[in-house]
Amino acid sequence: MTIHVIKHPLIQHKIGLMRAADISTKDFRELANELGNLLTYEATQDLELEDAEIEGWNNSPINVQRLKGKKITIVPILRAGLGMMDGVLQLIPSAKVSVVGLYRDEETLEPVPYYEKFAGNIDERMALVIDPMLATGGSMVATLDMLKKHGCKEIRILVLVAAPEGVKRVLKAHPDVTIYAAAQDERLNEHGYILPGLGDAGDKIFGTK
Ligand SMILES: O=P(O)(O)OC[C@H]1O[C@H](OP(=O)(O)OP(=O)(O)O)[C@H](O)[C@@H]1O
Ligand SMILES: O=c1cc[nH]c(=O)[nH]1
Ligand SMILES: [Mg+2]
Numbered sequence: 351m352t353i354h355v356i357k358h359p360l361i362q363h364k365i366g367l368m369r370a371a372d373i374s375t376k377d378f379r380e381l382a383n384e385l386g387n388l389l390t391y392e393a394t395q396d397l398e399l400e401d402a403e404i405e406g407w408n409n410s411p412i413n414v415q416r417l418k419g420k421k422i423t424i425v426p427i428l429r430a431g432l433g434m435m436d437g438v439l440q441l442i443p444s445a446k447v448s449v450v451g452l453y454r455d456e457e458t459l460e461p462v463p464y465y466e467k468f469a470g471n472i473d474e475r476m477a478l479v480i481d482p483m484l485a486t487g488g489s490m491v492a493t494l495d496m497l498k499k500h501g502c503k504e505i506r507i508l509v510l511v512a513a514p515e516g517v518k519r520v521l522k523a524h525p526d527v528t529i530y531a532a533a534q535d536e537r538l539n540e541h542g543y544i545l546p547g548l549g550d551a552g553d554k555i556f557g558t559k
Contacts, residue, residue, distance in 0.1 A: 353517050353529040356392050361385060365510060365532040368548055375557040379433060382482055382510065382555060385532050386434030389508040390441045393478065393530045420476060423448045423469040427481040427493055433555035434480045434508065448472060450496060452489045459542040461489040466496055473501030482551035484509040484529070485544050487516030494524045510551070511535055513544045 367373070368381045398418040406412035422442055426435050428451040439445065451465025469475060477497050484490055490507065497505060505527045507520070512531045515538055520529065535544050543549070553559035 351528045378554045382433040383437035386437030423475040425479040430552035431481040461492040476504040482510040484512040484516040487519030
C-alpha cells in the first residue's frame with residue numbers, strides 16, 4: 351500500500367535524539383521502546399470497535415466500546431526488533447509474539463534466516479512486524495514472505511528509520527502492506543547503512559560495539 355512517515359512532534363523529537371553520535375545504550379533502548387509505543391498508537395488507529403454493555407460504577411448498565419476481537423501478533427525481527435517490543439506490548443499487552451531470526455550478510459547484504467517461531471492461528475491474526483531499520487529491504491521482504499507462507503493476510507510494519515531503496519523493494523514485493531516509520535532518510539551508503547540513519551541499531555540496543 352504505502353508508507354506513513356509520522357510527523358507527530360514527540361516522534362520527530364525522539365528520533366532526532368537517537369541520531370546523536372554519543373548516545374548511551376540506555377538512552378537508545380529507552381527511545382526505541384518509546385517510539386515503538388508511539389508508532390503502535392498510530393498504526394492501530396483504525397482497529398474495529400464494537401458496542402458492549404457493562405455494569406458501571408453505580409451498579410447500573412452503561413454502554414461502552416471495546417476492540418472487536420482483532421487478534422494481533424507482534425513480529426520482532428531478531429535482534430534489533432526486540433528493542434521496540436516492550437513499547438509495543440505496553441499498548442497491546444495480550445498480543446502473541448512471533449519471532450523471526452535474520453541477520454544481514456555483511457558482504458552480499460542478503461538476509462540469512464536462522465530462526466522462526468510463529469504464534470498459533472497466525473492466518474487469523476494481524477501481524478505488526480517491528481524492526482528499527484529498513485535498509486535494503488531484504489530482511490523485511492524475507493520476513494513478509496515467511497508470514498505469508500504461513501497464511502498471514504494482514505501485515506503492518508513499524509520501523510524507526512526507512513531508506514527509500516528499502517521502501518521501494520518492500521512495496522514492490524508486497525504491495526498490500528502498510529509501513530509506519532518515524533523517518534524516511536536520504537539513502538544507503540556503500541555498505542548498505544542508512545544515511546543519516548542511526549548506525550547499527552542492533553549493536554546499539556545490545557551494547558555489542
Ligand atoms: O533492510 P536490510 O538491508 O535487510 O537491513 C536491515 C536489517 O539489518 C539490521 O539487522 P542486522 O542484520 O544487523 O541484525 P541484528 O538485528 O541481529 O543486529 C536491522 O535490524 C534489520 O533487520
Ligand atoms: O543503517 C542500518 C542498516 C542496517 N542495519 C542497521 O542497524 N543500520
Ligand atoms: Mg536484524
